[in-house]
Amino acid sequence: MPRSDARSGRLARVLTFRRRGPVIDIDALYRSHAGMIFRRVLRFFPDDAEAEEVVHEVFMRAMEKQHTFRGDASPSTWLYQLATRHCLNRLRDLRRRRETLALNADLPWLRPSAARDQEATMLLSQLIDQLDEEALLICTLYFVDGMSHAEIARVVGVSRRTIGNRIDDARHRMRAAAGVVG
Amino acid sequence: MSAGDRFDREGHPTELTIARVLADELTLDGALATHFESCPACRDALDAARRFDRERALSPPPALRASPTPGRGRWVPLAIAAAAAAVVGVLLLRPAPEGDGFRLKGGLALTLVADDGGAQRAVDDGDPVRAGERLGFRVQHAAGGHLLVLGVDGRGETYPCHPQGPAPASEERPPTPRATALDAAVEFDATPGAETIVALLCDGPVRYAEVAPILAAARGETVPPLRAGCRQDAVWLRKAAP
Known part of the structure; x- marks a missing residue:
């Protein structure tokens, strides 16, 4: 099955809106958006293995922060800011700013x-x-x-x-x- | 959102815009389509991102694999319990209130409406339904195609939802950008358990007999793609004991 079609089918179920607010299916979100986040993370961390580790961290963070998802936002937008924020924090934590940042x-x-x-x-x-x-x-x-x-x-x-x-x-x-x- | 905030300050689609296009969250039309047609650099960027997403498969982190996921996965074990639905004739459903569900342009979205003979209510993953209630179907799909809706109960018995009849096959439909009720319904029998309803939208005709065995075999697990190249959406319901 072409990936794009499979992704569309899954994406429609990524978010379920219930009376108590949006509930995010992180597993489905990972399947549909991991590539996008990987691309984003590689901008900050060029090493493939390190970037993959950061992608995992971003999705773990998404699980913790799913209550911050606004119902009117798109999953990509929400994850994009989450990933960018996480990469910047990680750069800070690692104090790589002392090195030549590229x-x-x-x-x-x-x-x-x-x-x-x-x-x-x-x-x-x-x-x-x-x-x-x-x-x-x-x-x-x-x-x-x-x-x-x-x-x-x-x-x-x-x-x-x-x-x-x-x-x-x-x-x-x-x-x-x-x-x-x- | 205005079209302007999809472009960077130099007038090109941002990295986020490209991501949203690839995630089917933005339709590639209007100013975006015009730009990609006229800007080789952006077209190359879009193609490269698409290629990367297709070729670079990441395995989920172990903690994610082990974690309970809200929504559909939560109800999967319930499929072990028996449930059955008997198909009953055609029912024209009154329009139900629009839900606030997240729906994607260009995809297929299935929503369900339960009718207990008096009031109608939208039902979504994990919602309870009762024996004797009728279930109606609403679909939304930006592209036209051949639509088939079918269900499976906890015993693995499948049933056609739309279209119905002795040898059900898909119905050819035009693009349906707004959620629209189908002129069919099923009525639940008394057996408690889980019910899974799947909508399939294909470019060509599809027969119920072709895909029903795949759905039956998937009982108790995440529904796999029933047919290559088709769009698919599914909803899980809990049927309470009478």
């Missing part, structure tokens, strides 16, 4: 954007130590992924005004610290 830009599913990648890596390596978890997530989605304020607001679940403020604040920090960002 985002994996050479991935076939990423549209080439060398200038942005270079800037993003530089920003991330400096901001990772200065911002709180939410601000770091917002800045990553903005500088690394190039998302619009509107899309970030949808992914993170805060207002566009908050997104703008957080990004402005990050820019100010960067100017103050190194005068790198205009």
Whole structure:
């Protein structure tokens, strides 16, 4: 059976909405979204084995955090922010910021954007130590992924005004610290 | 959500947008389709992501495999208990209230409506039903195709739900973007246990006799794909003792 068709059938049952709220079938979610999360994690952790381990951690985190899923969001959006947040936290925990941080830009599913990648890596390596978890997530989605304020607001679940403020604040920090960002 | 928040600040679909397209959460039409047609780099990115998802199979973490999953899996053991449904004629169901269920564009969604002769209610995975209640079917599918709905009880006995008759076969249907009631129903008998209802939407005709044995053999386990290339959705119900 073509995978896309099988996936569609399973996805329709990934979420069951009951009177008490959405209940997520994590097992089905894993079958349908593990590839997507693997791709996302490889952006931060280029080593295949390490990335697979992180994917597992993300889904374990999804099990713990399923109460945070908003019924009007898509599973991909929810997992995307969960995975990004987890990768950033892991980078922090491992204190890799002390090493040369290099985002994996050479991935076939990423549209080439060398200038942005270079800037993003530089920003991330400096901001990772200065911002709180939410601000770091917002800045990553903005500088690394190039998302619009509107899309970030949808992914993170805060207002566009908050997104703008957080990004402005990050820019100010960067100017103050190194005068790198205009 | 506006179309604008699917594109990055340079005007290309974001990594998340590509992920949502591949997960069937976004339909590849309108501005998105136009962009992919005109941007080779984004088209290559989409193809590469699709290829990666197809070729890189990950095994679930052990803790995930061992964990109880809410929803469908919770009721699978109940299939050991016997349950039976007797097919009864055709019943035109009144439209039921729209549920707030999560449904995907481009896929197939089956929802069920139980009718105890007085009131109708939507029922979903694990919900209880009673002997004597009639069960109606609502389907939603963005693409047209050949639709067959069938069920299996705890004894592994299958029964056609839609269409019915002596040699049931799929019904050819146009795209049905909104949940629509089928003009058929089954009535539950008195045996308590689990019932599984499966909807199948195929590109070509499919006979009940072809797929029913596969469903019967799957009793007590997750329903496998009944036919290659078809879309499939299923709902599990608990039938209470009378």
